[in-house]
Amino acid sequence: MTPQHALWLPLFDDLADPALVARLAAEAEEAGWDGFFVWDHLRWRAPVAAVGDPWITLAAVACATSRLRFGPMVSALSRRRPVKLARETASLDRLGGGRLTLGVGLGSDRFGEEFSRTGEECDDRVRARMLDEALEVLAAAWSGEVVHHRGEHYTVDGVRFLPTPVGRIPVWAAGFPGKLRPMRRAARLDGYFPVNLDSAGRFAEAVGQVEALRTGGGPFDYVAEIQPGEDSAPYARAGATWLLTGFAPESLSVDHIRGVLRDGPR
Template identity: 65%
Template sequence: MTRVRSAIWVPLFDELADPAVVVRLAVEAEEHGWDGFFVWDHVRWREPVAALADPWVTLSAVAAATSDVRIGPMVTALARRRPQVVARQTASLDQLSGGRLVLGAGLGSDRFGGEFSRFGDEVDDRTRAAMLDEGLAILRDAWSGEPVRHRGEHHVVDDVRFLPRPVCGTVPVWIAGFPGRQRPLQRAARHDGFVPVNLGHPEQLAEAVATIGALREDPTTPYDVAVTLAPDADLAGFEAAGMTWWLTDVDPHGTSVADVRAVLRDGPFR
């Protein structure tokens, strides 16, 4: 069985809204043997959170200061970002990191901070789901290096070639979604990984993993299942159910630099 990889996963809020602080944590995580360093991607969060950092700027600094850890936004609500801009950002960040980028993508939610409604962005889940799928299709085409010709319901790309390409020719995409809902599982099966949302127990994960496996076009290719769990959770149970990555789940309200440092110094799951 392939060992479970471990990642520090932090919200860029308040004390962690300083990119320089986050970079130092990423360097420490790499020194302590962690496999990944992922960050939340939000433009607003509910009170008492007051300060937020930009994930792309922060990850660029992390990429320049580290050499081994996988990095990425976990997850990006792609429907509130222009896919042609994300295509440039992801390719540049992947180049800067030497091919270490993972793109987490999902619908997002308005309920944690009104980060759709307060900016006039789409709040309907079905519409955002269509925008997500369309955006992901554009990204895949853009990373190919071939001219992109796309005219859809939400986006237009008129014969544009996106260069340079990512280091390995593409970027792994992990799809976030509720494990009991069919459409997120279908979407996840078309990409490279799954990040279950509000996962309750290992049996629920095992069922989702089996469903995705049956839906995948080629179930023999590598596939990741990244599960967000507290450091004191029963990680072994989720590993047996199909978890390939453990993401450290922390409280977004009041998590301090000291809290994150304590987790990373305890070391990754082995």
């Protein structure tokens, strides 16, 4: 299978402007890219100063494009109320005509202290339980049926969430390769994004590990990050179905992004 290609942008500094990002998305669609994904953060370490909101930005992207698949990559669900996220994701998917993909993960406090500085949960094990429970609430809400949920962290007492998404919103789970719990989580969902990989060989190992955990036979995505200009063929051979061209947040340049964008996917 030939992998699809997407841009993956941090919404920092100049890219904190949703109108600019929407224009970049429209240009990416015209240049032949298949997807357009954005980071989901509240703050980042210096020298980053400005940070954009992913959901408002993605709404602008949805309106500026007609074909690109888009989404947050990745959202730490422990700092988002799942009932509100159910409304936001359904509305955003409808706005884009069924093109939303939701990337989820634990998040980390080490890059921007965005959990500790805002009173959010900092224990990874607790955030993992919150993530899994939030995914249960989302799946129930997206079904359009009345939701009855009483869990460790969330309660939904007889609420029906309408309108529903256009179709099934794919959910990709991110995680560090070798960590079994994120792999098991991904195997139950629609895709796996092993983060901080340094080689296609390690990506192939991660693909093999998740394949061994999967029990369903439906569509499943394996997502790899590559650098601008990097040869993507080894990742394609390793099983990648999506290749995300990423950019370092400390050296973001709109001109550089536009140059990569206009060259088209490789």
